[in-house]
Amino acid sequence: MELFDGGTKRRLPHLVGPKLSWLVVLVAVVFSGIALSAPITAEESDDGVANVPSSSESRQAAQVRDELGGSEVVPAIVVVDRAGDKLTDADRATVEGLVTDLQAYAVEGSKVFQQYSDDGAAAIIGVPLSGTASNDELVETVGQMRTELTQKAEGLRTQVTGGPAFTVDLAGVFDGADTRLLMVTALVVAALLLLTYRSPWLWLVPLAVVGVADRVAVTVVAVGTKVLPFTTDGASVGIASVLVFGAGTNYALLLIARYREELRRHENRYDAMKVAVDRAAPAILASSGTVVLALLCLGFAQSPSSRNIGLGGALGIVTAVVYALLVLPAAMTVPGRRLFWPFVPRAGQEVSERSGLWWRVAGAVTRRPVVTIVAALVFLAVLMVPLTGLRSGLSQTEQFRATPESVTGQETLGEHFPAGSSQPTIVVVANDRLAQATSAVEKIDGVRSVQPATQGDGRSVLNVVLDSAPASDAAFATITEIRSQLDDIDGQALVGGTDAEALDADRIAERDRWLIIPLVLLVVLAVLLILLRSLVAAVVLVLTVVATYAAAMGAGWVAFEQWFGFPALDLIVPLMAFLFLVALGVDYNIFLTTRAKEEAEQSPDDVARGPISVALAVTGGVITSAGVLLAAVFAVLGVLPLITLTQIGVIVGFGVLLDTLLVRSVLVPGLVTLLGRWFWWPGHLSRKPVGKSEDRA
Structure with missing residues (x-):
């Protein structure tokens, strides 16, 4: 427990000194160079955004089909139409010519087929491609097909859709995404650090340390995929990078703020940094520990994409905190006080804690705690109202912000053919x-046709074409009815395919939410209990971050529905947003209340109003900067054209701002003031004699 003590005992090794700081920086550079050049690649997911585990019925059905040879070929579907007009005889001749030309792309021994719609306005051409082709091979093949079709369609509109096309377009979403995301994130962080410190070079040190930590984290995650049960995909890599940059910079801001404060008390900069590390480390370790443990809770999720994000993000946070507490202190002390130019902190400078904007905010809140609490809660409640109309679950065609050809092709196909024609339901x-x-x-009802596919090992595979739009409520109802009927006929029957996977993903997401959310709450509660030694404080702080999450979800849903035009939230978004907002949101409460506890320990007769006011005054600036920076970093996820990441970025970004500017600065100080010494119950501060200053609170 000594690690979370608010005192001044040394808890971490102090790797700073006239020679030691240089040595630590040199070792960090060498180690980072080795890690960055290591020829280690992460195990990648075969599915871009896999939300369904291999144990689900839909995946088992696909596995049986594969074993029976039903996946040796997968059709790329070419939709040919004249934008609503009927196809002419010349158009049909062109289609026949395209069938001949596309035969060159088909797997050896298979035949390209064509079919015309009943309304005579469209045709589809099925091109059997290899079911074992890699993503790179599919990208090349589908790309060549699209180019050739554009050249030879002679005025007709051609769109390539189907499973292979969706795979290619999803891969295109993340093509170069790592570099783009890293560049935008680095620019955002650099700009905000420059505004925060108003120094031409101070910002370079934390940015360099956190940037290197982010790149090293990629190698650490790659090693993790070799020994832990997870893989990486575009979404998990992007989120891990945002976590490292956002959390790492937050920890750097807190440490640097405390270092600058101690430089005004100590002549020797190394002594100042040692005290700063001693003072800041408990809050940083508690904060990072909360995030890591919360992310590890995702290891219990059934959704593969959730596990990827959880385990990869946890390794990223560990890397960030190691660099923040071991490398950054040394890097900050090497150049000395002149690093802060033109606002150089000098020993003996008088800096009043009872002045400035945040001291005035603290005074306004603590003088009228009931009014401020009620106003804050009403505002949060208003933001929660839209949750009553929230919808979740995106179909395969609704995953993209920009509409790729595979999506428009599927939409065109659905106008003229049964919607399930391109990706039939599998029945075993x-x-x-x-x-x-x-x-x-x-x-x-809802089944258009049933065709035999393959047989073997005593089982048969049927391809079932549905009338309903993919992943719609009607499609889910049809899948449920098929499973119900088959249960009475064959207890070992399996139903798979795109719609069945979407239905399984929906049920798995609900199961994960019911399991993971309570686990995360227990983790956060346990960390706060250990840190603050107060049950009341822990419960109050947890409730405030849960309220922040609900309000952010409500506000986010209004934005998505009214401004972005998104039809629903992706299935993993509610769980991911909860985890990040609760785990990261409690950071600022940890930073605030640990400082309040430290002030209360030193106060002779006041454990509430005075300490929380001082804590808000001295941490207000740095925590606000950290919150704005973290919100901006999460908003950077919007540069990727995948709706899932945009939704996570917007909800978490807004939630962090809400937590920083309202909950941490108004609601929590008001609650601390109103509860008085009972806020610290049953810890020793709750039994401390109370003087007049608390009576006035």
């Missing part, structure tokens, strides 16, 4: 139940 039944199962499925 025993051979002796095949006829009965086929008859039962054909009679279900």
Whole structure:
């Protein structure tokens, strides 16, 4: 428990000194260089945004189909139309020519096929591609097909859709995304650090340390995929990078603020940094520990994408805090006080803690705690109201902010053919139940056709085409009815395919929320109990961050529905937003209340109003800067054209601002003042004699 003590005992090794600081920086440079040049690549997910584990019924159905040879080929679907007009005889001749030309892309031994719509306004061409082709091979093949179709369509509109095309377009979303995300994030952080410190070079030190930590974290995560049960994908890599930059810079801001404060008390800069580390480390370790433990809770999720984000993000945060507490102190002390020019802190400078903007805010809040608490809660409650209309679940065609060809092709196909034509539902039944199962499925409302696919090992695979739009409520209802009917015919029957996977993902996301959210709350509560030694404080702070999450979700849903035009939240967004807002949002409460506890320990007769006022006054500036910076970093996720990441970025970014500017600066100080010494119950501060200053609170 000594690690979280608010006293001045040394808890971490002090790797600073006239020679030691240089040595630490040199070792860090060498180690980072080795890590960055290490020939280690992460294990990557085969699915760009896999939300369904291999144990789900839909994945088991796909596995059986693969074992029976049903996945040796996967069709790329070319949709040909004249934008609503009927195809002419010349158009049909062009289609026949395209069929011949596209045969060159088909797997050996398979045949390209074509089909015309009943309304005569469109045709589809199915091009069987290799089911074992890599993503790079599919990108090349589909790209060549699109180029050739554009050249030979002779005025017709051609769009390539189907499974291979979606894979290619999803890969395109993340093509160069790492570099783009890193550059934009670095520019945002640099600009905000420059504004925060108003120094032409001070910002370079934390930016360099955090930037190197981010690149080293990539190698650490790659090593982690070799020994831990997770892989990486575009979403997890992007979120891990944002976490390292956002959290790492937050920790740097807190440490540097405390270092600058101590430079006004100590002549020797190394002594100042030692005290700064001693004072700041407990809050930083508690904060980072909370985030890491919360992320590790995702290891219990069934969704592969959630596990990828959780384990990868945890390793990234560990890397960030190591660089913040071991490398940054040494790097800051090497250049000396002149690093802060033109606002150089000098020993003996008088800096009153009872002045400035945040002291005035603290005074206004603590003088009328009930009014400020009620006003803050009403504002949060208003933001929560839109949650009553929130919808979740995006189909495959709704994943992209910019509409790629695979999506527009699917939409065109749905106008002229059964919507499920490009990616049929898979049904696996025993051979002796095949006829009965086929008859039962054909009679279900919403089923357009049932065709036999492959047989083997006593089982048969059927391809079922649905009338409903992919991942719609109607499609889910049809899948549920198919499963219900088959349960009575063959208890071992399996139903898979795109719609079945989407339905399984929906159920898994709900299961993960019910499991992970309580775990995260318990983790945060436990860390706060250890840190503050107060049950009341821990519960109050947890409730405030939960309220922040609900308000951010409500406000975010209004933005998505009214301004962005998004049809729903992606399935993993509510859980990811909760985890990040609760784990990261409690950071600022930790920074504030640990300082308040430190002030209360030194106060002779006041454990509430005075200490929380001083804590807000001295931490207000740095925490506000940290919150604005973290919100901006999460907003950078919007540079990627994937709706999931945009939604996470907007909700978390707004939630962090809400937590920083309202909850931490108004609601929490008001609650501390109103509760008085009971805020620290049952810790020793709750039993401390109370003088007049607290009576006035």
